[in-house]
Amino acid sequence: MGKIKMAKNPPKIDMTPMVDLFFLLLIFFILTATFRPQEAVAVDTPSSNSNTTTPESHVITLTVSKDNLVFFNIDNGTDSSEHLRAKVLQAMGSQYSIRFTPAEIKRFEALNSFSLPIAKMKDWLDAKDAKTRDAMHTGLPMDSTDNQLLMWIRFARQYYPDFEVALKGDRDADYKEVKKVIDILQDNNVNKFNLTTNLEADKVTLDNI
Amino acid sequence: MAEIIQNEGGGKQKGKRRIKRHSTHIDMTPMVDLACLLLTFFMLTTAFSKAKVMEIILPERTQEDDKNRPQVDDSKVLNLILVDNDKILWYNGLADPTKASLPPLVETDFSADGIRKILLQRNRDLFAKIDGLNNDIITGKIKLPRDSVDARIVNFKRGDKLGPVVLIKAHDNVKYKNVVDIIDEMSITNIASYALVDINHVENKMVSNYFAATSSGAGSNK
Numbered sequence: 001m002g003k004i005k006m007a008k009n010p011p012k013i014d015m016t017p018m019v020d021l022f023f024l025l026l027i028f029f030i031l032t033a034t035f036r037p038q039e040a041v042a043v044d045t046p047s048s049n050s051n052t053t054t055p056e057s058h059v060i061t062l063t064v065s066k067d068n069l070v071f072f073n074i075d076n077g078t079d080s081s082e083h084l085r086a087k088v089l090q091a092m093g094s095q096y097s098i099r100f101t102p103a104e105i106k107r108f109e110a111l112n113s114f115s116l117p118i119a120k121m122k123d124w125l126d127a128k129d130a131k132t133r134d135a136m137h138t139g140l141p142m143d144s145t146d147n148q149l150l151m152w153i154r155f156a157r158q159y160y161p162d163f164e165v166a167l168k169g170d171r172d173a174d175y176k177e178v179k180k181v182i183d184i185l186q187d188n189n190v191n192k193f194n195l196t197t198n199l200e201a202d203k204v205t206l207d208n209i
Numbered sequence: 210m211a212e213i214i215q216n217e218g219g220g221k222q223k224g225k226r227r228i229k230r231h232s233t234h235i236d237m238t239p240m241v242d243l244a245c246l247l248l249t250f251f252m253l254t255t256a257f258s259k260a261k262v263m264e265i266i267l268p269e270r271t272q273e274d275d276k277n278r279p280q281v282d283d284s285k286v287l288n289l290i291l292v293d294n295d296k297i298l299w300y301n302g303l304a305d306p307t308k309a310s311l312p313p314l315v316e317t318d319f320s321a322d323g324i325r326k327i328l329l330q331r332n333r334d335l336f337a338k339i340d341g342l343n344n345d346i347i348t349g350k351i352k353l354p355r356d357s358v359d360a361r362i363v364n365f366k367r368g369d370k371l372g373p374v375v376l377i378k379a380h381d382n383v384k385y386k387n388v389v390d391i392i393d394e395m396s397i398t399n400i401a402s403y404a405l406v407d408i409n410h411v412e413n414k415m416v417s418n419y420f421a422a423t424s425s426g427a428g429s430n431k
Contacts, residue, residue: 022244029251046386048393050263166262171386175379191269194262195389
């Protein structure tokens with residue numbers, strides 16, 4: 001007599017918890033996402049088997065592009081309240097007796113790496129769009145008569161002595177140029193470098209001998 | 210599906226207003242789709258956006274007449290001179306211009322059979338130790354936290370007496386890639402001590418002699 005009773009109600013799955021979870025994750029990822037800022041120059045970094053990651057903040061990034069231009073970039077500190085970029089720019093301005101308006105300083109904080117003499121910095125900041133800005137990267141003076149790269153690094157370290165240095169060279173950049181940058185850094189008593197590379201695992205065993 | 214089911218509010222009204230009769234089910238599927246899409250996008254971009262770095266610590270600048278300069282045994286020194294076209298010339302010991310014959314340069318390249326083999330052969334003892342430790346960790350023979358493994362490796366490197374002291378020198382026109390490659394090679398083969406050094410004029414001469422000899426077909430370079 002006992003018949004198996006089938007469930008009458010249609011099998012409806014409540015998806016609300018799943019959707020809730022989706023949104024939660026979405027919000028988490030949106031908030032934690034750090035976008036790679038648009039670089040002034042595309043750099044194809046060499047690969048290594050090192051698995052260390054770049055430090056989060058307080059990094060001086062020195063980029064050596066394919067055509068051997070050296071780009072300088074520092075970040076603004078852990079959060080934007082430190083205004084490290086602004087301080088360094090003002091220090092550079094007073095060193096070379098250039099006055100930057102507050103608007104220009106603000107724009108500098110939002111911008112990225114550059115490779116141009118300090119005399120042209122005002123034009124660069126006042127440039128209308130990114131295209132004209134990119135066309136202005138003619139090289140940062142770094143010879144013995146006018147070593148602006150040295151000054152930039154010096155002022156950056158003055159405001160935050162523990163800046164890490166990331167050296168990001170293109171695989172086809174000349175080592176001579178990179179060596180020049182390394183020498184300038186060593187003049188500033190920076191002896192620890194982070195060479196930015198791509199990860200490429202390479203395994204060796206004793207059989208390789 | 211994910212939807213908001215709203216009770217019909219106008220049930221007990223007296224038949225005048227019939228606009229709200231039909232149920233207001235909002236179909237949330239497109240929104241959920243979009244949320245999924247964004248979620249996937251953010252998950253993927255955050256996971257891959259971190260650049261990797263290779264750390265290198267250069268020796269501090271010292272004065273020429275510094276008494277505290279580390280003294281190295283000449284026989285342990287392995288000089289690698291990077292030259293263009295991804296080639297490496299290497300020699301042992303010190304190139305002393307006052308001596309009658311300069312050490313011969315040997316050409317090799319960045320392949321696994323090239324420089325890596327040379328480095329591994331010279332560094333066999335240390336490499337075997339570190340490799341053995343890593344294998345024991347992987348197979349579970351020894352259970353150690355990552356930190357103490359690293360500390361042990363550092364100790365191995367410090368106590369190493371047999372491995373070479375590698376001096377890396379770059380000739381003109383060397384690309385940055387080669388320098389990174391060779392430093393990477395040092396970490397792959399677990400070389401304990403290596404340094405990036407400026408090339409000196411004796412070595413410059415040796416390199417140009419070597420190229421003169423090979424291009425004229427003489428073969429060896431003495």
